[in-house]
Amino acid sequence: MSETAPLPDIDRYEQACDQAIAMCDGNLRSTIKALIMANEYLETELQELQAAVSAGCAPAVAFSGEVDTGSREEDASKQKTRLPQANSDAA
Numbered sequence: 337m338s339e340t341a342p343l344p345d346i347d348r349y350e351q352a353c354d355q356a357i358a359m360c361d362g363n364l365r366s367t368i369k370a371l372i373m374a375n376e377y378l379e380t381e382l383q384e385l386q387a388a389v390s391a392g393c394a395p396a397v398a399f400s401g402e403v404d405t406g407s408r409e410e411d412a413s414k415q416k417t418r419l420p421q422a423n424s425d426a427a
Contacts, residue, residue: 356370356371
């Protein structure tokens with residue numbers, strides 16, 4: 337079985353640009369606006385994470401080994417449905 341070589345960065349960026357433009361039906365202004373909004377969202381998330389780390393909090397992913405791929409609502413739902421692990425040393 338042959339493996340395909342990873343795309344060089346320039347090709348990945350070209351492909352990503354094409355996909356972003358296609359998602360906005362070819363409207364370049366809408367594409368730029370969507371990318372700016374996504375960037376602002378990510379900057380806000382980064383600031384919140386940095387503040388939490390500075391305050392001594394760590395994201396749950398650091399302990400569980402899970403990767404967060406969902407929305408905050410999905411994450412909250414997952415947290416509610418998890419059962420606490422029993423501690424055999426607890427009295």
